[in-house]
Amino acid sequence: MTPAPREVRTRVRMSAEGRRSQILDAATLQIADRGFWGLTLREVAAACGITEAGVLHHVGSKDGLLVAVLEHRDLVDNLRLAERLGIPVESLDDDPVPVGLRALCSAFMARNATQPEIVRLYTVLQAESLNEGHPAYDYFQSREKWATELFSRAAHTDGVAEGDVAATAREILAGMDGLQLRWLRDPEGVDLLEMWEDLASRILAGR
Amino acid sequence: MTPAPREVRTRVRMSAEGRRSQILDAATLQIADRGFWGLTLREVAAACGITEAGVLHHVGSKDGLLVAVLEHRDLVDNLRLAERLGIPVESLDDDPVPVGLRALCSAFMARNATQPEIVRLYTVLQAESLNEGHPAYDYFQSREKWATELFSRAAHTDGVAEGDVAATAREILAGMDGLQLRWLRDPEGVDLLEMWEDLASRILAGR
DNA sequence: GTCTATAGGACGATAGAC
């Protein structure tokens, strides 16, 4: 018997940037599937056609991979949101925000409806990171604060009564998360945007 | 130097029932902290003062442990809910339900407010199990169905317009999940029941 | 009912060659 010839797979050569973004994409999917504790460098490496050492070269550590994924999402998703609103990204941080609460909400949900995998990523990590020991604990604490303030500013722009602003923002964020959960569990059976518009009307009625 | 005497720890003898319930309690806390993928038999065993083999003797496998935890919660939590409503557990399955929607919701949330660790358990598993490969996928699919039907029947009892029943139930469940998430992230900063009563009023206004 | 012992992998990470 002649020994099977050592298979020399032609590996794809990539630029550092290209490889890194391929790694982030693979990790994003796997975190959405199994959360951070279920993420393995091995599977990410396999999906990219390189070794675990290769992955670590680009992101440093498993924690570093998570951070990189979240930073990348912040960048991309804020851009997509601003695009839908027809405003520059930076003005999301302006006070007052150049857009009303209802328009902001709709843009948010319309964007999310186009990327279920990303919504699932956030849903899983948001729950997992309720524990202080989770590497994304701080990230999600400040993300919640950021979102609350953004929606509060938009509520203010819309003329919602002063005392109601914080509660309104909280109810909106809560409703979004809850509806998205149901949409992810049964994407065919429910229409995210239709559910949202109905709930939003009720939350905002009379304020 | 005399060698340190071999420490013979007096192990606590327990009945099978007692040990099993100790195991379920320990697993409940760890799943709430790290989800199913982060759960390890080692830590559960350590918390109970026995070995991994000891844990497996009682629950068969890691999957079996998760199932046992969820079945135990169903039993206990439904009892606590029925108690608050002043009805027997079985009548939760009656049609019509002997209780109105608003009362059902309030009892639900009042019970949950007393057990944050359990709420966290469900929050984490509900997100993790969005993936079909998760051992609790089926459980949460049927739990969602069960809850939707329960709240729909209560809505019907309350006289909510026929066409609105399903949407109402969905919005209520979504709102509960979303508010609980915020409460778990900042238990001191927000009042779960106060937030809920305000949101519930808005969801139910005019139906 | 719980133990010891162990199998048999999977995991994250590092060092150093190419």
Place this chain on the structure above:
DNA sequence: GTCTATCGTCCTATAGAC
């Protein structure tokens, strides 16, 4: 920039003694 090789650890599960 990616590899091979390896370390040391953690993991679930089984077999069989006590």
